[in-house]
Each structure stands twice: as structure tokens, then as C-alpha cells.
Amino acid sequence: MDAMRDWFEALLREATTVLVGDEVLLMNASAEDSDFARFSQARVRQVGSVEQRELEVELVRGRRHAGACLTLTGAPGEDGPRVRRTVERLRERLGALPEDPYLLYNEQARADPGAASSERVAPARLPAAAEAVEAIQALAAGADLVGLYAAGRLARGFGNSLGQRNWYAARTFSFDWSLYHSADKAVKCDYAGATWEPEQLARRMDEARRKLAVLGRPAHKVPPGRYRVALAPAAVGELLRLLSWGGFGLKAQRTKQSPLLRLVEGAERLDPRVRLVEDTRAGTSPNFQEQGYLKPEAVALVDGGRAAGALVSPRSAREFGVETNGASAAEAPEALAMAPGDLPPEGLLERLGTGVWVGNLHYLNYSDLPACRTTGMTRFATFWVEGGEIRAPLSVMRFDETIYRVFGANLVGLTADSETLLSSDTYQRRSTGSVQAPGALVEDFAFTL
Amino acid sequence: MLDTLARVFPQVAPKAEFCSLRYQSEANEALAVRQGVLQPPRLSEDAGAMVTVADGGGVGYAATADVSAAGLRRAAARALDWARRSAGRTLPGLAPPARPAPSGAFSSPVSEPWESVPLAAKVDLLREACARLKRDERIVDWSAGLWHTRGQTCYLDTAGARVQQSFAMLVPDLRAVAHAGGETVSRSLGGHGMARQGGLEVLDAVGFARAPERVAAEAVELLLAAQCPTGTMDLVLAPDQMILQIHESIGHPLELDRILGDERNYAGTSFVTLDMFGTYRYGSELLDVTFDPDVPGQLASYGFDDDGEPARREYLIRQGLLVRPLGGRLSQQRAGIPGVANARASGWNRPPIDRMANLNLEPGDLSLDALVGGVERGVYMETNCSWSIDDSRNKFQFGCEFGRRIEDGRLGAVVKKCNYRGISAEFWRGLTGVGDRSTFQVLGTPFCGKGEPNQLVRVGHATPACRFTGVSVFGGA
Incomplete structure (x- = not known):
């Protein structure tokens, strides 16, 4: 029992x-x-x-x-x-x-x-x-x-x-x-x-x-500027976690506070290959919320690079006159999944050529929320790459870049596989959340410090 | 509660070299009115205890909400089991150091208890404040809130410690969001930085009653404002941004557990190393920073930390020189240098680690007019809204809700999307002016995250406005 x-x-x-x-x-x-x-x-x-x-x-x-x-x-x-x-x-x-x-x-x-x-x-x-x-x-x-x-x-x-x-x-x-x-x-x-x-x-x-x-090799330093980068799934996962902070909830969208408002209102779009889904079926979270509504197996949030839906709590459903889709009160994804692309993951370094391999990102925040411009740091294993080969670890760099460029105009491609990143958060209780993210190859990624 | 636990403790403490019992309880009530509608009001009651046992070179803990003798006995047995299983596997220096048994009590000062005003009257107060935020049709979301906490901690150990503390805290909140022409801006009452110990008298201390019109007017003003200028220039920071600057680029790097490497997998390490204490110039000679648990009404004032250590005021940085880390007695033992009483836990279910408590920048002698008057071209910024810093706590970038140009020593036009970036190790050396008591504010935030398992604690920061030179300032996209 x-x-x-x-x-x-x-x-x-x-x-x-x-x-x-x-x-x-x-x-x-x-x-x-x-x-x-x-x-x-x-x-x-x-x-x-x-x-x-x-x-x-x-x-x-x-x-x-x-x-x-x-x-x-x-x-x-x-x-x-x-x-x-x-x-x-x-x-x-x-x-x-x-x-x-x-x-x-x-x-x-x-x-x-x-x-x-x-x-x-x-x-x-x-x-x-x-x-x-x-x-x-x-x-x-x-x-x-x-x-x-x-x-x-x-x-x-x-x-x-x-x-x-x-x-x-x-x-x-x-x-x-x-x-x-x-x-x-x-x-x-x-x-x-x-x-x-x-x-x-x-x-x-x-x-x-x-x-x-x-x-153990001597660290490589690069000046601030725009670089071609390969983002490992963990780094893409950090960007998706930041977007989860107000990006997909109906209340944030209707009260004009969503960092993805310009996407929602059609003023911006992402690369047509970008698809984001709240994938409860594939996730590790409960499929019900605080008022007893069941979550659908999947809710499309971005499809073909355009806004496709929102997470709607029962409260927002009543306030804005729409149907709830079983979102919790915070209207934040608990099992956000980015669809993979077609880049062979084993060939990513070669496709990167010369640039930066970013293993992890750290401490992200919005530096211009309406523009969905984000800032954060590289962390852990991040390398300088030349001719498709890792040359040296890179000293930590700050980036400041809009999501519309990273997953839009400057997106070269997404890897054909994605990783399920189970949340290790333990604030007050152990999290059941997860994110699925592929790797990404991005042009002209702005490092600023 | 202390007397009850003191009767039970000798019965539950196992035969071991050391055992402590830490009880922690909290009762919260959160009320908020958004767009005239009371949001679901929430009460919460949380209480439990952690038993820590050290024996034979190992240390373990067990936490339970069952604080009956039977429940504590089970927890003690589990902690003893962990102590025995971890023997020979732990870091050196984790055995609780000997000390004179601490004894005493602390209580937050409260002049107008939360309970002295009926629920309906508090809701009315928030309704009225909320209504005053809707001053313009371009304000698309607006809310007023109060979050009250009453807490108690008790600490006992087999070396004779006997400590009881009670806390009352209030977090006021006012927020207005303005939108027009595809642009959205937010303005608030001090971000999340207006938290203090006390009862409803905190509202007067932070100017809650007169704030709604200003918050709303500034939201609309920001909507129409130009972007923050870009360039290297002088920067004057108001106290409600200074608290973030102090927190991220002085507080976290001085935490001794980060310096010792415990946080490297999560919150990060520090650019500060043990050999820098006593010799390293952290900032200009104007920089005086204290750990001060004695400021009445400051959010993290206390008499003892969560290891039962008596707390007292200490300088961490004096005239710009780094002198002392933020490290509790266990970290001090491991590092071999003196620290402060700052081993703190977010609740009964998490073990104490080195945390900030009240970390204050001492006032100087310049009025706000004098600070601004010394700037030929620069920006004045208020109220943090964005924060990011590297894992060594060096390369930072922060954003503020509200700014004004400074030209020829005078405050000028309002500017929005105010950002600046820098490197901690250089930034504080550019401190060229420290505000006097007239600019000094006692502030605090309930949200400081750190630790594995994760812990969110309340921290206090009291600070004047300050002026910096040669800062990289910029606006939005």
C-alpha cells in the first residue's frame, strides 16, 4: 500500500x-x-x-x-x-x-x-x-x-x-x-x-x-563581439527555462508583460523550424493542476516559428473568457519541449567550424523584456573551436542577445536529437519538471563582456 | 516552544559526541488586489525540526514535521545513522567546534501587529491602493499586495545551547504596467526590496500610502521616455538598486562556503580567495561594508544564527580594504579565519549554510544633490528589474526600472530600459561618492536563492545612494 x-x-x-x-x-x-x-x-x-x-x-x-x-x-x-x-x-x-x-x-x-x-x-x-x-x-x-x-x-x-x-x-x-x-x-x-x-x-x-x-589547456580569451556558436542542449535548455518565466502564460500575454509579446502579436517571428510544445505526455510532471483540471497530452505554444497557443489557468480562463488547458496558477511550462531539427549531432563541431562551443549557460535574465533580449554567462565546459576541433577552454563570457535572433534570423539549425533535462531544483521540495532541448547552431551571437 | 523542546531534547538526543535540535515555524498570510479584484488569499503554516548528530568523524541530519517525542526520536536515530555511515567520508573540519553554550532570545520589534487590523480592513486598504494605481488608460495591469510572516526558531544542543527567537516581517508591493505602441514598461514600489521586520507600521516606513500615484505616474512617464543613453559615464544608484549591487557583487563573493568551493556546482564560486582577506583593495576608500544583525526593523536582524551562534556587527570591508568574510563558525573552522554568525537555513527542512543576513553599506557625507552635482554626464537609476552575474561573481549586468539623465550636475529627462555592466573587482574602485543619512534606506528582499538542496532566504540591505565613475551604461534593443 x-x-x-x-x-x-x-x-x-x-x-x-x-x-x-x-x-x-x-x-x-x-x-x-x-x-x-x-x-x-x-x-x-x-x-x-x-x-x-x-x-x-x-x-x-x-x-x-x-x-x-x-x-x-x-x-x-x-x-x-x-x-x-x-x-x-x-x-x-x-x-x-x-x-x-x-x-x-x-x-x-x-x-x-x-x-x-x-x-x-x-x-x-x-x-x-x-x-x-x-x-x-x-x-x-x-x-x-x-x-x-x-x-x-x-x-x-x-x-x-x-x-x-x-x-x-x-x-x-x-x-x-x-x-x-x-x-x-x-x-x-x-x-x-x-x-x-x-x-x-x-x-x-x-x-x-x-x-x-x-x-587543462591554457584558457583562450576572445574580445566582445559576434561569434558563431554551437549551443549544447543544456545551454538551449537554459534559454527555454528563461522563456518559461512569463513567456507562455495567457495572463502575461493579455496584460502585455510576456517577453514573447511581439511574437504573440505577430510583430516578430522565429525561424519556421522552431516548434515549442508543453509536452505533458513526455514529461515527468503530474498531469493535473490545483483546481483539478487535467492537462492535455500536449499544448502547442510555438509552431512554424509563430505563436500557436498559451498556457491557460482556470483563473485566466475566467478572466479572459477562454477555455482552460489545465495550466497551473503560474502558467509556466512544466514539460517544455523544443522539437529537434536535422543537424547530425555528431557533426556539430564540424559545422561550427570556427567559433564557440557553449556547454552551459548561467544566470539568465531579460535585459530588454519587450524585445525578448536576454543576458547571461557561459559556464562550465565552453570551448574555442577552430577548423571543427576544440582548441582550448574559453574564459567565461557575457552574452546579450534577443531570442528573435538566436531562434530566428541567426539560427543555422537544430540538432536531430534532443535531450531530456530533468529539473534538479529542490527549492522547498524536489521538482518534477523537465525540459527537452536539442543543440543549436547560431550565427552572430553577441558576447558583450 | 523552547521549554517544550527542552524537556523532550534529553530524551531524544542519541548517545553521540554532539546533537542539536533546531525548530523552525512560520505562519504566512498573503493578500493582493489586482485590477480591483482580490486574488485568492492564502494562509500557510509550516513547522518542523531538524536534528543534527556528529559522531565518530561523521555528521548527519534528519528533518521532520512530527515534533512529538516519538517523531524527534525517529529523526535523531536517522541522523545518527547518517553520522555513522558518513564517518570517514566527509570533508575535514565538519565536527561542530567547541564554544561557550549560547543562551538568549530575540524578538522583532512590532508596534502595529498584523492581527490588530481585521482581514476586511486590510483588503480595503489594498483595494484603495490598487484603485489609485489606475491613473491612466495606458496602465494595463496594476496590483497592490501585502505578505506578512510570523516565525519562530528554537535551538538546543548537547553542549547546553538554549536559544529562542521570534520574527515578524512584512513585504509590501505596488506595481503598475503601462503599454502603448508595442512598448511595455513596469514600475513598482522598490521592486521586491521593501521588505522589513515589523508589523503594519512598516507601511509608513516605506511610504506605502503615498506611493501609488507616483508609481503610476512614473510608469506612464517611462512609456514616453527615451532609451537610456549608451556609453561609459558616471552612474548614481538609488538605494533600491544599490541593494542588488551590494548583494550580488559584495555579498555573494564574500560567502565563505563559496570561497571554500561548496557552491561550485550550483550558485558558483568566488573571485575572492582566502589569501585576500586583510590585503585586498575591494573598493575605493569610501567603501565601508558591515554585517549588522542589530539594525531594528531590518529584514535579517537576529540575535543568533541557525547554528545558535551569537551575532554581532562586524566590518567586512573597511575603507575599501577587505577584512572579513561572510562565514559561520563551521566555515571559519575549515578556513582558519574569523567570520560572522551567518549560518542560516531557509526552514526546518534544510541545513544551515553560509548566507547573507543584513549586509549594509555605511553612509557617507554627500546629499543626493551633491552626488548628482559631481556628475557632468551620466545617469541616475532606481529600482532593480534585471540581474545577472557570472559564477565567480565578477562580470555583472544589471537593469533598472527607472532612470534620469544627469547633465552638468543636474537631474534631467527620464530614461527607460536602463542597463549597466561591469566587473566587481573593478567597479567598487570607481566609487566616488557615498550618500549621507538623508539618502540612507533600510531595505531587504525575501528572495535570495542558494545551496544544494536549494534554499531561499530573506536578506536585509541598508544603504545610501552612491556614485560610480567610468561605468558602461546602455539601453534596450
């Missing part, structure tokens, strides 16, 4: 018993049992375990609603009374709150309780955390490894008093690490998923050690 799910079901049942009249209860759970092992210099810096259970309770009466988020113990006998008290407290608050014209939640279950219910329990094979720590240290022997291993069970659940239930559970691991040569010269790596295969980790560690050897 799934103890997290039993806990959630028990709290939902208990809270439902205290509803009065036409009150409706929505509940969202986020639970995880996580092990974290932090490494520096291939030694353990901090190691420990965290058990956390979070529950969002939302009480709805007519068009009034009030919500609270609680951290709970995981023991239904102890948490149940607290949830009941919270429902009563929210009922008191409803009296002081106005009606909400934009309230919208999934009421499908009134007619058919099973209609919007869903379940996704991913299979997993993980080692005990202490075994993973031992394996990592054994493979890192003699290297300067720094990073984080995070693993364990996690679950997300939605339920309402109308009978709808949605459950997502997984046991996952994420090992996000770097091998350092010296100063800021390093190779960034990751290994994440639900099936731990020691030989996979060993292969990735060997590959990192091989790249590390190149970083």
Missing part, C-alpha cells in the same frame, strides 16, 4: 465530513521522503534525510473561497483534527472575503466522479542512499567532484469533496554534479531518473573525466 496516498485519502475523507450546506473542498498534497547528499572535493559536505507532507486546503462556498497550506506530520490521527480545524477557520474567513469573479474549479465530478480522476505511479529502481553515496565516491576517486545527490519517494495529489481523485507518485533520483579542473574550469554533468544503473553513472563519469583533460 502507498502510505502517502492513504494519508491523503484519510485527510480528504475526514475534512469532507465537516462541510456544511453547499460547501466544496479542494485539496492538494505534496509529499516526499528525500535523502540529500551534498559533495565537495569528492567528500561528503552535508548528508541527511527530510520527511515532509504539505497539504493545501481550499474551501469554496458559492463564489467565495479561502485557502490554507499546512505542513503536516504524515500521521492521519494527528493531522486529521488539524485539517478539520483549518476548514472551520477558512469558513470564518469566507465571511470577510468578497465573491471572486474569476473562481473556476473542475466540477466534472458532480456528474461523473470518475471522469477527471487519474493515477500515475511510476515504476522505480533506486539504491539505498548510502549505497549511492558510496558508489559516487568510488567513481569520483582522485577527482574534485562537487554536487548533490537527491532521491526518494515523492507524490502529488488532488482531491475534492465531489469525488474526484488524481494521484501521481514516483521514486526518483537526481545526481547533479561537476568535475573541477581548477578555478572556474569544470565539466557539468547530471544523471537523473527512476532507474539507477551503476554502469550509466560510470559511463558519464568517464566521459566527464575525458572532457576535463581538455580544460
Whole structure:
């Protein structure tokens, strides 16, 4: 049996018993049992375990609603009374709150309780955390490894008093690490998923050690200017993550704050080969959101280089008079995928010829949001390339460039394969997000400092 | 809570060389009115504890929201297990250093408690502020918000430490977005930088009541403004941009865990090295920077850090000379140099690491008029809206919401899309003027991210306006 799910079901049942009249209860759970092992210099810096259970309770009466988020113990006998008290407290608050014209939640279950219910329990094979720590240290022997291993069970659940239930559970691991040569010269790596295969980790560690050897060469410096660049999938992924910050949500678009507003309004376009999709089917996130709406398998956001759609939360649906497509309140992609192109990835260096191979980008932000001009830094393994061969590591460079040039006029091509980049974010809880990105070859990429 | 935990702690602490118990709770209420509509109001309550055990050369932690004796006992057993399994595998110098057992309490000053005003009245206050932001049809989105936090921490350890602290914080927010002719601009009340400890009296301290008309008018003014000029020139930064400049290019590079390499996989390293303390000229002689946990009402004031270490004011940079890093007692032990009490955790479920707390630039003797008066050609900028810096905290580029040209010592036309870039190691040496108390503001932000696993903490920055020379300034695309 799934103890997290039993806990959630028990709290939902208990809270439902205290509803009065036409009150409706929505509940969202986020639970995880996580092990974290932090490494520096291939030694353990901090190691420990965290058990956390979070529950969002939302009480709805007519068009009034009030919500609270609680951290709970995981023991239904102890948490149940607290949830009941919270429902009563929210009922008191409803009296002081106005009606909400934009309230919208999934009421499908009134007619058919099973209609919007869903379940996704991913299979997993993980080692005990202490075994993973031992394996990592054994493979890192003699290297300067720094990073984080995070693993364990996690679950997300939605339920309402109308009978709808949605459950997502997984046991996952994420090992996000770097091998350092010296100063800021390093190779960034990751290994994440639900099936731990020691030989996979060993292969990735060997590959990192091989790249590390190149970083020992004297660093090459280039003056600010425009360069032909090959962006590795991880670097493209960083650009896509930045675009996810306000780029695709309907509210940001309708209130003129989206960095892609000019694309949305037809004043700009991207290269016709650019296709972006919120690909929930291929992603690793739950397929439901806080008000109980299911996410479609895919939502096209950019197609043929033109805006094709937006992520619409229930609230925005009500505000702007359109249908929701199951976006969360933040209307940010959780499984953004860029379609691959036709450049053979193994020939990318050769196609680059002379220029810069960018392994990773770092600390991106908008330097002119309406123009979708972004700035950020190269980081980790970034190399100067001549005649299709890596010559030397490149000292870190700042770029300042518009997305309309990078994925528009200056895009030479996208690689024929793409990588799934699982999010290693652990702010408050372990992320379930992902990005799929191909590599890209871009002309005249502006380095400024 | 401290008394309850103190009764339980001896029962749950395992037989080990060292054990600590850190309890942390927070209750939040966030209210916002956007375009006259109350956004879904949210309450949150979060509480739990972390037990840390050191034994036989290993250190481990376990965190749980079950703070009953049974729950803490399970966490202690798990932490002990990690300590034993990590023995022989850890970095050197992680055993908690001996010290006199700290004991004491801290409480945020509050003169007008959040709870003293009913919910409906707070919603009315926000409705009224929000309505005053809609001054022009070109304002297409506008909102007013308040985010209140009440928190408590307790720290106990087997060496006899006994600390309790309580906090109250308020984050006010006003925002107006103007749009016309394909151009969008935003103006806010200090970005996210107006956070302070206290109750509703914070609203007076940050000028919340009189701000909506100014925020709205400046949004429209920006819409019509020319772009920020491009070139190398003098730059005067207002306090609500200075806090970002201090944060990114002094605070983060001085964090001792970055210097020691712990953050290299995520937040990054530092251009500062251990041998630079006591000898390196960080900035001009006008630059005085302090770690100051004692400023009443500043966002990250406290009596003790999350390792229970008593906190006190220290100079980090004095007359431009780098003298001390931002490193807690464990990092100090590892590095062999003195630091400050800044081991902090974002919550009960994350272990303490070196963080900024209150990091302040001490005031000088120039009024704003005098700062501007010393500029022949330059730009004055307010309110951060874009930030990016390299992983060594050297090559930065920052953007501001609002700017004005400076010509012949006078503030001139408003300019938009204000950006500047530079290199930390050079930028602070170009500091040519530091504002006096009349320009000094106590500010702070709830959003500073760092650490693996990731942690978001609140940091305070108090600063005057400052003037820099020879800065690369530019506008939009």
C-alpha cells in the first residue's frame, strides 16, 4: 500500500465530513521522503534525510473561497483534527472575503466522479542512499567532484469533496554534479531518473573525466563581439527555462508583460523550424493542476516559428473568457519541449567550424523584456573551436542577445536529437519538471563582456 | 516552544559526541488586489525540526514535521545513522567546534501587529491602493499586495545551547504596467526590496500610502521616455538598486562556503580567495561594508544564527580594504579565519549554510544633490528589474526600472530600459561618492536563492545612494 496516498485519502475523507450546506473542498498534497547528499572535493559536505507532507486546503462556498497550506506530520490521527480545524477557520474567513469573479474549479465530478480522476505511479529502481553515496565516491576517486545527490519517494495529489481523485507518485533520483579542473574550469554533468544503473553513472563519469583533460589547456580569451556558436542542449535548455518565466502564460500575454509579446502579436517571428510544445505526455510532471483540471497530452505554444497557443489557468480562463488547458496558477511550462531539427549531432563541431562551443549557460535574465533580449554567462565546459576541433577552454563570457535572433534570423539549425533535462531544483521540495532541448547552431551571437 | 523542546531534547538526543535540535515555524498570510479584484488569499503554516548528530568523524541530519517525542526520536536515530555511515567520508573540519553554550532570545520589534487590523480592513486598504494605481488608460495591469510572516526558531544542543527567537516581517508591493505602441514598461514600489521586520507600521516606513500615484505616474512617464543613453559615464544608484549591487557583487563573493568551493556546482564560486582577506583593495576608500544583525526593523536582524551562534556587527570591508568574510563558525573552522554568525537555513527542512543576513553599506557625507552635482554626464537609476552575474561573481549586468539623465550636475529627462555592466573587482574602485543619512534606506528582499538542496532566504540591505565613475551604461534593443 502507498502510505502517502492513504494519508491523503484519510485527510480528504475526514475534512469532507465537516462541510456544511453547499460547501466544496479542494485539496492538494505534496509529499516526499528525500535523502540529500551534498559533495565537495569528492567528500561528503552535508548528508541527511527530510520527511515532509504539505497539504493545501481550499474551501469554496458559492463564489467565495479561502485557502490554507499546512505542513503536516504524515500521521492521519494527528493531522486529521488539524485539517478539520483549518476548514472551520477558512469558513470564518469566507465571511470577510468578497465573491471572486474569476473562481473556476473542475466540477466534472458532480456528474461523473470518475471522469477527471487519474493515477500515475511510476515504476522505480533506486539504491539505498548510502549505497549511492558510496558508489559516487568510488567513481569520483582522485577527482574534485562537487554536487548533490537527491532521491526518494515523492507524490502529488488532488482531491475534492465531489469525488474526484488524481494521484501521481514516483521514486526518483537526481545526481547533479561537476568535475573541477581548477578555478572556474569544470565539466557539468547530471544523471537523473527512476532507474539507477551503476554502469550509466560510470559511463558519464568517464566521459566527464575525458572532457576535463581538455580544460587543462591554457584558457583562450576572445574580445566582445559576434561569434558563431554551437549551443549544447543544456545551454538551449537554459534559454527555454528563461522563456518559461512569463513567456507562455495567457495572463502575461493579455496584460502585455510576456517577453514573447511581439511574437504573440505577430510583430516578430522565429525561424519556421522552431516548434515549442508543453509536452505533458513526455514529461515527468503530474498531469493535473490545483483546481483539478487535467492537462492535455500536449499544448502547442510555438509552431512554424509563430505563436500557436498559451498556457491557460482556470483563473485566466475566467478572466479572459477562454477555455482552460489545465495550466497551473503560474502558467509556466512544466514539460517544455523544443522539437529537434536535422543537424547530425555528431557533426556539430564540424559545422561550427570556427567559433564557440557553449556547454552551459548561467544566470539568465531579460535585459530588454519587450524585445525578448536576454543576458547571461557561459559556464562550465565552453570551448574555442577552430577548423571543427576544440582548441582550448574559453574564459567565461557575457552574452546579450534577443531570442528573435538566436531562434530566428541567426539560427543555422537544430540538432536531430534532443535531450531530456530533468529539473534538479529542490527549492522547498524536489521538482518534477523537465525540459527537452536539442543543440543549436547560431550565427552572430553577441558576447558583450 | 523552547521549554517544550527542552524537556523532550534529553530524551531524544542519541548517545553521540554532539546533537542539536533546531525548530523552525512560520505562519504566512498573503493578500493582493489586482485590477480591483482580490486574488485568492492564502494562509500557510509550516513547522518542523531538524536534528543534527556528529559522531565518530561523521555528521548527519534528519528533518521532520512530527515534533512529538516519538517523531524527534525517529529523526535523531536517522541522523545518527547518517553520522555513522558518513564517518570517514566527509570533508575535514565538519565536527561542530567547541564554544561557550549560547543562551538568549530575540524578538522583532512590532508596534502595529498584523492581527490588530481585521482581514476586511486590510483588503480595503489594498483595494484603495490598487484603485489609485489606475491613473491612466495606458496602465494595463496594476496590483497592490501585502505578505506578512510570523516565525519562530528554537535551538538546543548537547553542549547546553538554549536559544529562542521570534520574527515578524512584512513585504509590501505596488506595481503598475503601462503599454502603448508595442512598448511595455513596469514600475513598482522598490521592486521586491521593501521588505522589513515589523508589523503594519512598516507601511509608513516605506511610504506605502503615498506611493501609488507616483508609481503610476512614473510608469506612464517611462512609456514616453527615451532609451537610456549608451556609453561609459558616471552612474548614481538609488538605494533600491544599490541593494542588488551590494548583494550580488559584495555579498555573494564574500560567502565563505563559496570561497571554500561548496557552491561550485550550483550558485558558483568566488573571485575572492582566502589569501585576500586583510590585503585586498575591494573598493575605493569610501567603501565601508558591515554585517549588522542589530539594525531594528531590518529584514535579517537576529540575535543568533541557525547554528545558535551569537551575532554581532562586524566590518567586512573597511575603507575599501577587505577584512572579513561572510562565514559561520563551521566555515571559519575549515578556513582558519574569523567570520560572522551567518549560518542560516531557509526552514526546518534544510541545513544551515553560509548566507547573507543584513549586509549594509555605511553612509557617507554627500546629499543626493551633491552626488548628482559631481556628475557632468551620466545617469541616475532606481529600482532593480534585471540581474545577472557570472559564477565567480565578477562580470555583472544589471537593469533598472527607472532612470534620469544627469547633465552638468543636474537631474534631467527620464530614461527607460536602463542597463549597466561591469566587473566587481573593478567597479567598487570607481566609487566616488557615498550618500549621507538623508539618502540612507533600510531595505531587504525575501528572495535570495542558494545551496544544494536549494534554499531561499530573506536578506536585509541598508544603504545610501552612491556614485560610480567610468561605468558602461546602455539601453534596450
